[in-house]
Amino acid sequence: MRIFPIIAIITSLLVSQSHAASTTTIAAFGNSLFAGFGIKPINAFPSKLEKKLKHDGYDVKVLNYGISGDTTAGGLGRVDDVLSQKPDIVIIELGGNDLMRAFPPAITKENLDNIVKKIQSKGAKIILTGHIAPLNYGQKYAKNYNAIFPDIASKYNLKLYPAIMKGVIGHPENIQADGVHPTPAGVDVMVEGISPLVKELLAK
Numbered sequence: 001m002r003i004f005p006i007i008a009i010i011t012s013l014l015v016s017q018s019h020a021a022s023t024t025t026i027a028a029f030g031n032s033l034f035a036g037f038g039i040k041p042i043n044a045f046p047s048k049l050e051k052k053l054k055h056d057g058y059d060v061k062v063l064n065y066g067i068s069g070d071t072t073a074g075g076l077g078r079v080d081d082v083l084s085q086k087p088d089i090v091i092i093e094l095g096g097n098d099l100m101r102a103f104p105p106a107i108t109k110e111n112l113d114n115i116v117k118k119i120q121s122k123g124a125k126i127i128l129t130g131h132i133a134p135l136n137y138g139q140k141y142a143k144n145y146n147a148i149f150p151d152i153a154s155k156y157n158l159k160l161y162p163a164i165m166k167g168v169i170g171h172p173e174n175i176q177a178d179g180v181h182p183t184p185a186g187v188d189v190m191v192e193g194i195s196p197l198v199k200e201l202l203a204k
Contacts, residue, residue, distance in 0.1 A: 024202060026050075026062045027082050029075065030093030030129075033164060033190075034066025038176050043184040048191045049198070056195075058202055063087065071097045072111035079115050083122050089201050090119050091194070093129045093164055095148065102137065105144040112148065116156050125201045127194065128153050129164040159197045166193055 028034045028046040036044025041064075050062035065082050067074065075094040082090065092115065098108040112128075119126055130149030133142040153160035165182070167189040168174045174186030182190060 022059055024058070024060045024089065025085065025087045026060055026089045026091065026198070027065050027085060027087035027124075028062055028091050028093070029065040029079070029082050030091070031066060031070040031097055032068035032181060033096065034064065034091075034093050035068045036064070036066065036187075037068050037181045038178070039182075039184055039187070043187055045187050045190055048184075048187050049195065052191050052195055053198065053202075056199070058199070060202070066093070069097060070094065071101070071103070072108050072115070076111045076115050076118075079118050083119065083124070086122075087124050089125045089127065089198065091127045091129065091198070092116070092119075096131045096164075099131055099133055099137075099145060102141070105141065105148055108145070109148045109152065112152055113155075116152060116158070120156060125159075125204075126156070127159045127161060127197050127201065129161045129194070131165070132163050159201065161194045161197055164190060164194070 026049070028049065034045045036047075041047060044064060044066070046062040046064040046066070050060060053060045053062070063085060072094045075092075092112070094115070095108050095112065116126060116128070128149055130146075133145040135142055137145070149162065150160060152158065168182050168186040171186070174183055174189055175181070176183055
């Protein structure tokens with residue numbers, strides 16, 4: 001009876017299971033900005049965030065739950081699918097398409113509120129990313145919209161990255177010709193901006 005090969009196989013399985021248990025799963029839950037619209041999948045936000053975190057010594061897996069065109073209502077409708085993967089951290093990037101369609105800020109806020117409650121009920125940590133409404137929507141609309149993200153972050157004690165497109169909008173090398181979606185270089189800016197918040201949660 002060959003005992004040693006059997007022991008080796010069992011040991012290998014145990015080590016593999018231990019490693020899987022130690023890997024932190026991050027769900028990048030958003031719209032086209034996470035989905036990687038107009039660029040190769042390898043250059044999309046989830047892939048680049050995973051690559052950076054691994055380079056910096058973190059054992060992580062970043063899942064791409066970005067769907068182009070998705071709204072907060074759409075996100076609320078599929079949050080259970082995201083949670084079925086049992087993520088440890090969820091980065092929420094929703095609301096930009098609500099803005100582009102001029103949805104009432106109160107509706108966007110209610111949807112995000114319900115998304116956050118569902119995620120927190122499963123014990124996952126959250127980073128909420130925000131968007132900034134341009135003034136051509138009117139000062140009242142912009143004020144109400146821009147308040148959504150800090151209000152929810154404060155209510156639920158979330159990590160907040162106030163403007164996901166900071167350093168991308170207004171920089172030709174970082175934005176695609178449509179003026180909306182990041183280039184690979186723009187994704188790098190997004191990743192560099194948000195990664196310190198991700199690392200704070202990974203350290204807890």
